[in-house]
Amino acid sequence: xxxxxxxxxxxxxxxxxxxxxxxxxxxxxxxxxxxxxxxxxxxxxxxxxxxxxxxxxxxxxxxxxxxxxxxxxxxxxxxxxxxxxxxxxxxxxxxxxxxxxxxxxxxxxxxxxxxxxxxxxxxxxxxxxxxxxxxxxxxxxxxxxxxxxxxxxxxxxxxxxxxxxxxxxxxxxxxxxxxxxxxxxxxxxxxxxxxxxxxxxxxxxxxxxxxxxxxxxxxxxxxxxxxxxxxxxxxxxxxxxxxxxxxxxxxxxxxxxxxxxxxxxxxxxxxxxxxxxxxxxxxxxxxxxxxxxxxxxxxxxxxxxxx
Amino acid sequence: xxxxxxxxxxxxxxxxxxxxxxxxxxxxxxxxxxxxxxxxxxxxxxxxxxxxxxxxxxxxxxxxxxxxxxxxxxxxxxxxxxxxxxxxxxxxxxxxxxxxxxxxxxxxxxxxxxxxxxxxxxxxxxxxxxxxxxxxxxxxxxxxxxxxxxxxxxxxxxxxxxxxxxxxxxxxxxxxxxxxxxxxxxxxxxxxxxxxxxxxxxxxxxxxxxxxxxxxxxxxxxxxxxxxxx
Numbered sequence: 001x002x003x004x005x006x007x008x009x010x011x012x013x014x015x016x017x018x019x020x021x022x023x024x025x026x027x028x029x030x031x032x033x034x035x036x037x038x039x040x041x042x043x044x045x046x047x048x049x050x051x052x053x054x055x056x057x058x059x060x061x062x063x064x065x066x067x068x069x070x071x072x073x074x075x076x077x078x079x080x081x082x083x084x085x086x087x088x089x090x091x092x093x094x095x096x097x098x099x100x101x102x103x104x105x106x107x108x109x110x111x112x113x114x115x116x117x118x119x120x121x122x123x124x125x126x127x128x129x130x131x132x133x134x135x136x137x138x139x140x141x142x143x144x145x146x147x148x149x150x151x152x153x154x155x156x157x158x159x160x161x162x163x164x165x166x167x168x169x170x171x172x173x174x175x176x177x178x179x180x181x182x183x184x185x186x187x188x189x190x191x192x193x194x195x196x197x198x199x200x201x202x203x204x205x206x207x208x209x210x211x212x213x214x215x216x217x218x219x220x221x222x223x224x225x226x227x228x229x230x231x232x233x234x235x236x237x238x239x240x241x242x243x244x245x246x247x248x249x250x251x252x253x254x255x256x257x258x259x260x261x262x263x264x265x266x267x268x269x270x271x272x273x274x275x276x277x278x279x280x281x282x283x284x285x286x287x288x289x290x291x292x293x294x295x296x297x298x299x300x301x302x303x304x305x306x307x
Numbered sequence: 308x309x310x311x312x313x314x315x316x317x318x319x320x321x322x323x324x325x326x327x328x329x330x331x332x333x334x335x336x337x338x339x340x341x342x343x344x345x346x347x348x349x350x351x352x353x354x355x356x357x358x359x360x361x362x363x364x365x366x367x368x369x370x371x372x373x374x375x376x377x378x379x380x381x382x383x384x385x386x387x388x389x390x391x392x393x394x395x396x397x398x399x400x401x402x403x404x405x406x407x408x409x410x411x412x413x414x415x416x417x418x419x420x421x422x423x424x425x426x427x428x429x430x431x432x433x434x435x436x437x438x439x440x441x442x443x444x445x446x447x448x449x450x451x452x453x454x455x456x457x458x459x460x461x462x463x464x465x466x467x468x469x470x471x472x473x474x475x476x477x478x479x480x481x482x483x484x485x486x487x488x489x490x491x492x493x494x495x496x497x498x499x500x501x502x503x504x505x506x507x508x509x510x511x512x513x514x515x516x517x518x519x520x521x522x523x524x525x526x527x528x529x530x531x532x533x534x535x536x537x
Contacts, residue, residue, distance in 0.1 A: 026374040026385070028522045029452040128516045138456045140516060183336035183344045229453055229460075231376030231383025233342050255378050255453035263339030 004121060004153040005069040009103055011145040012064035016134035016209075017123050018116075019055040025129055026254040032234060033135035034250050036209060036273030037114055040078035043166065044118035047075035047095050049158035054122030055132040057145070059115045061276075063106035064145065066117075068098040072153065073120040073160050079112030079274055080168050093166030111171045112274035121154035136209050137251040174280040175203065175271055177247065177264045179237055181285055184227065184259035188239070189220040192261065193285045196237075196245065201281040204244070209251040211238075212272045214281055218243025219261060229255045235264035237283075245283070247272055335394035338383065343390040345397065346381045350450045350462045350490075351405070356382050357526060358409070359402045369393075377451040377526050379460070410448065410527040415494065416535040417485050421505035423473070427487065431468055438506065439534055447492055447530040452522065457496040457514025459524035464490055476502035483509045485532065494524070509535070 018041060021034020035041035035058055042052050063081055074096050076083050083090045084105045090096045098104050106115055125132050125142045134141040181193060201216030219239050232255060236248040240258045247264055249272065262285060334346040347353055357377040363369055376383040387393055419439045428435040447461035472488045477500065484495045486503035495501060496513035513523045524530060
């Protein structure tokens with residue numbers, strides 16, 4: 001086989017192909033999808049000389065192993081994990097040369113949830129509606145990886161970044177999520193935003209690419225009845241009948257009928273992508289019109305150090 | 308009250324069809340930092356507002372907006388630099404009422420063989436054999452999509468023909484099922500669980516991401532159902 005490719009030796013718990021996602025199709029019921037930790041996805045691409053829109057692999061906790069069908073350069077970012085090439089330790093957060101036939105392996109994440117693997121040239125599966133991302137809600141894009149799969153790679157398009165190493169993200173003690181109130185905060189009891197702010201929430205095990213589910217105090221409603229289905233945005237904090245807020249991530253449904261008490265700004269969702277079940281969640285309601293301050297506790301948001 | 312800065316929304320002519328249906332009762336609420344949810348009172352107003360937003364985007368008046376999502380009583384505009392600015396501008400728009408001939412027409416050939424057909428006919432107070440003729444007369448419009456890619460919520464069902472959902476949803480509704488619930492009709496693009504009343508089925512491919520357009524029924528399309536030959 002002369003086409004550049006990798007073969008999947010171990011698929012891991014849930015490994016999907018992801019890029020920047022599908023834009024402009026939500027009116028047809030198509031979620032955006034795309035890498036949950038976009039800064040980590042972009043960084044991995046930069047490390048191997050790819051443009052941002054090249055497709056990477058997003059792993060979930062358990063890593064993966066692929067055999068290189070050609071000589072290639074790879075880079076691993078996002079959740080920190082041991083990286084090995086043919087059993088020998090290799091760098092996390094830096095370009096790694098993998099010879100044809102060698103096995104690149106990511107061990108279990110030491111912290112965080114999702115690691116990203118970029119290959120020079122990007123994963124070259126056929127795009128669907130302009131994106132190679134797997135959307136787990138509607139089933140668009142390539143199926144999650146399975147052992148024995150062959151993934152085509154694109155043609156390398158540039159030199160790898162001149163980089164020694166990337167700062168490894170620390171272990172965040174808690175997930176801090178700023179929330180812009182609305183559009184349906186008036187559907188909740190007066191003290192609901194306060195409950196959201198001071199409640200002891202934790203990341204629930206049922207969290208996935210569709211939403212970060214939480215355990216904690218229920219948010220009481222002021223209004224009963226149903227809200228006619230309305231458009232949903234990335235980061236919407238939707239409150240189903242059990243009262244436990246769900247933060248919508250990339251594969252979220254495009255419309256929904258449960259009220260949204262607030263919205264987490266998109267640039268703060270990478271941290272949600274890396275928060276393990278049980279991690280304390282602190283919601284910080286903002287004044288409407290206030291601007292969220294950036295924080296740097298996000299796996300994958302480490303700065304690239306010039307060599 | 309005519310907003311002339313963009314030149315949009317003027318291509319549909321003048322006369323009875325262009326009566327402004329907004330902004331009486333309209334409410335706009337920011338959603339996060341980049342989106343605006345505009346709430347109106349009827350699905351016709353949703354269609355009018357959605358059409359106007361599409362026209363304005365087409366002439367470059369909504370830079371950055373990548374998603375305009377109509378729904379039951381709202382239109383979501385996502386990708387705005389300044390949602391408040393659009394909210395302030397909206398009340399000054401003159402928005403033409405959608406005309407009956409607007410939007411592409413889709414004819415869906417179907418068989419009236421759904422498991423709930425007899426029950427639906429009974430609720431409607433007609434004989435099962437009369438249902439196809441009645442259904443064929445209705446001109447539907449795709450109000451919005453959701454639930455699954457390519458699933459359109461079709462409005463147009465007369466008020467007295469509205470139906471409740473089934474008390475117990477089916478665990479598997481076959482792809483191509485033509486179904487009714489509340490004020491809506493719809494066609495399942497793929498098999499899935501569902502609580503709508505099934506009156507028939509079609510071989511039409513509702514959703515094919517490799518086709519252009521991927522969705523047979525996109526918001527704004529007019530839809531008529533016809534009995535399949537044989």
